[in-house]
Amino acid sequence: MATSAVNADKSLIGTVQQKKKRKKWQSYALLFILPSFILYTLFVIVPTVGSVYLSFTSWDGISENVRYIGFANFVEIWNSPRVHNALKNTMIMTISLVVLENIAAIAMAMMVDKVRWFRNLFRSVFYFPTLLSGIVMGFVWAMILNYNFGVFNQILESVGLGSWIVDWLGNPKYAMLSIILSTVWKGAGYYMIIYLAGLQGIPQELNEAASIDGAGGWQQFRHITFPLLAGSMTVCMVLSMISALKIFDQIAVMTDGGPGFETETLTYIIYKVGFGELRQGFGTALAMVLFLIILIITVFQVKVLQKREVQL
Amino acid sequence: MTMQTRKRVGQIALFIVTLLVAIIFFFPIFFNLMSAFKSNAEIMKDAIAFPKTLYLDSFKYLLTETEFPRAILNSLILTAVSIAAQVLIIPMAGYAIERRNARWTRFIFVYFLAGMMIPFQAYMIPLFKELRMLGLYGSLAGPILIYVAGAVGFGCLLYTSFVKGIPREIEEAAEIDGCSRYAIFWKIVFPLLGPVTASMVVLNGLGIWNDFLMPMLVLPSGQAKTMVVEIYRYIGEFSSRWDMIFAGTAMSVVPVLIVFIALQKYFVKGIASGATKG
Numbered sequence: 001m002a003t004s005a006v007n008a009d010k011s012l013i014g015t016v017q018q019k020k021k022r023k024k025w026q027s028y029a030l031l032f033i034l035p036s037f038i039l040y041t042l043f044v045i046v047p048t049v050g051s052v053y054l055s056f057t058s059w060d061g062i063s064e065n066v067r068y069i070g071f072a073n074f075v076e077i078w079n080s081p082r083v084h085n086a087l088k089n090t091m092i093m094t095i096s097l098v099v100l101e102n103i104a105a106i107a108m109a110m111m112v113d114k115v116r117w118f119r120n121l122f123r124s125v126f127y128f129p130t131l132l133s134g135i136v137m138g139f140v141w142a143m144i145l146n147y148n149f150g151v152f153n154q155i156l157e158s159v160g161l162g163s164w165i166v167d168w169l170g171n172p173k174y175a176m177l178s179i180i181l182s183t184v185w186k187g188a189g190y191y192m193i194i195y196l197a198g199l200q201g202i203p204q205e206l207n208e209a210a211s212i213d214g215a216g217g218w219q220q221f222r223h224i225t226f227p228l229l230a231g232s233m234t235v236c237m238v239l240s241m242i243s244a245l246k247i248f249d250q251i252a253v254m255t256d257g258g259p260g261f262e263t264e265t266l267t268y269i270i271y272k273v274g275f276g277e278l279r280q281g282f283g284t285a286l287a288m289v290l291f292l293i294i295l296i297i298t299v300f301q302v303k304v305l306q307k308r309e310v311q312l
Numbered sequence: 313m314t315m316q317t318r319k320r321v322g323q324i325a326l327f328i329v330t331l332l333v334a335i336i337f338f339f340p341i342f343f344n345l346m347s348a349f350k351s352n353a354e355i356m357k358d359a360i361a362f363p364k365t366l367y368l369d370s371f372k373y374l375l376t377e378t379e380f381p382r383a384i385l386n387s388l389i390l391t392a393v394s395i396a397a398q399v400l401i402i403p404m405a406g407y408a409i410e411r412r413n414a415r416w417t418r419f420i421f422v423y424f425l426a427g428m429m430i431p432f433q434a435y436m437i438p439l440f441k442e443l444r445m446l447g448l449y450g451s452l453a454g455p456i457l458i459y460v461a462g463a464v465g466f467g468c469l470l471y472t473s474f475v476k477g478i479p480r481e482i483e484e485a486a487e488i489d490g491c492s493r494y495a496i497f498w499k500i501v502f503p504l505l506g507p508v509t510a511s512m513v514v515l516n517g518l519g520i521w522n523d524f525l526m527p528m529l530v531l532p533s534g535q536a537k538t539m540v541v542e543i544y545r546y547i548g549e550f551s552s553r554w555d556m557i558f559a560g561t562a563m564s565v566v567p568v569l570i571v572f573i574a575l576q577k578y579f580v581k582g583i584a585s586g587a588t589k590g
Binding site: 028029030032033035036037039040042043044045046047048050051053054061108111112114115116117121122124125126127128129131132133134135136137139140141143144149150151154155185189193242245246248249252253267270271274275280283284287288290291294295298 | 323326327329330331333334336337338340341343344347355356358359360401402404405407408409411412414417420424427429430431432433434435436437438439441442457458460461462464465468493494497518521522523524525529540543544547554557558561564565568569572573576579580
């Protein structure tokens with residue numbers, strides 16, 4: 001009787017202490033999280049909410065009065081040929097970039113995985129362009145592809161392909177292609193690293209067993225390597241798609257959206273309309289459309305791609 | 313052919329193909345660095361030729377006659393301070409979210425992650441307006457706060473998943489010894505998070521160093537901006553002076569090259585861990 005009373009007393013003290021401790025904990029957690037919370041709310045969430053509001057106005061970006069115009073911006077987006085063109089360009093660029101970057105990255109990853117000499121050097125060389133700013137690399141490519149003095153045309157000339165010489169960035173037919181290929185050059189190394197990590201996670205025995213069973217190189221790739229890379233592929237496809245949808249720097253330096261509107265994408269038109277043409281209400285409405293597109297495609301892509309992943 | 317020689321031939325063929333691809337990959341960078349040491353006339357005359365003399369005038373001009381030195385300094389300050397602030401506040405939040413597992417922390421976690429989906433273009437216009445209202449337009453403090461805020465989502469994701477792997481017993485032992493939560497975090501947990509911090513520093517540092525759109529928008533015109541923005545300006549201004557632009561781009565490439573060579577393994581680890589956790 002007496003002992004159980006003591007025990008009850010003890011456990012009571014225990015819970016009180018625990019409560020005190022937990023309370024102390026709570027205040028610590030709050031203090032730990034608060035700086036991030038304040039900054040994030042102030043500089044990400046507040047302006048995003050502001051964007052939602054501004055997209056329903058005809059604000060020019062300068063004047064004091066912000067006029068509410070309902071869905072007029074969205075109606076204009078729906079009807080604007082320029083926006084449709086930008087959307088089409090965004091789609092072409094995104095699909096080509098996702099496909100080409102991933103093919104290039106898988107090929108490069110397999111090369112540096114299999115090659116016997118200078119493996120690390122090759123890996124660094126493939127990877128290095130991803131570290132440069134889009135502006136710098138866009139400029140270097142603009143110089144290489146320049147019609148009058150560019151190295152690329154000079155090389156074509158000297159190897160007897162003079163008839164291929166065109167104005168790579170000034171000709172509407174080739175401007176988009178030039179931006180896409182130079183972006184593959186810049187981006188593929190990043191995905192290569194992810195695929196390389198995936199490749200190194202595939203047990204060597206699987207390929208050995210297959211090769212004993214008589215499977216050739218292509219069959220091994222098709223039935224072992226490729227399915228087992230599905231996890232890396234989900235990541236790389238999502239990442240390359242998001243970055244392709246947001247492509248900006250290269251376009252700014254290489255073509256400025258031109259010739260005409262040939263390389264104007266959604267992100268570029270947002271910038272042009274908002275800051276060049278001082279129609280920030282319309283610009284934010286376009287930004288909302290971009291946000292929705294990214295959201296929908298990302299969710300969809302993750303769902304679909306995860307289905308075909310094989311777990312080891 | 314025996315199996316042995318066939319393998320050997322295959323290896324050599326693979327090596328040659330890889331080498332060719334590597335040359336294509338390295339060429340633009342090599343071309344940029346080489347052209348930085350040529351005069352404008354030399355570049356115009358024969359873009360592909362090696363420099364005849366070591367022409368340094370364009371570097372001299374950029375460093376003495378333009379805002380370039382100030383832009384280099386701005387880039388350094390912006391990158392260093394933003395990264396330091398990120399490392400100071402984001403791990404704390406990630407740690408607290410993981411360890412204090414309550415309804416409100418779970419809510420905050422989701423709230424932070426939502427930001428990863430929002431592209432910068434979606435909020436840049438009001439952000440620009442907000443900085444003016446807060447009186448931060450024109451100072452480096454604006455971009456710094458924006459960079460820290462923008463890194464919260466992904467940073468928390470990385471840190472919470474790594475904190476999970478740290479045994480709680482270590483912290484409990486320290487608590488019994490009378491350590492405060494701050495001391496436990498900074499003296500025990502934070503050092504254990506070193507690898508994550510290293511990858512965050514490397515990846516975000518690079519992103520900030522190379523960023524273009526945001527600093528161009530929020531730093532006022534007529535004043536030195538960051539290196540990348542300055543180079544973009546020169547492309548318009550010195551449109552016929554390729555030597556100048558090549559020198560500017562070379563100066564922005566070389567530091568990245570040096571840092572990359574020195575910290576190569578962190579870059580690779582950073583991508584690998586970032587990709588799988590993201």
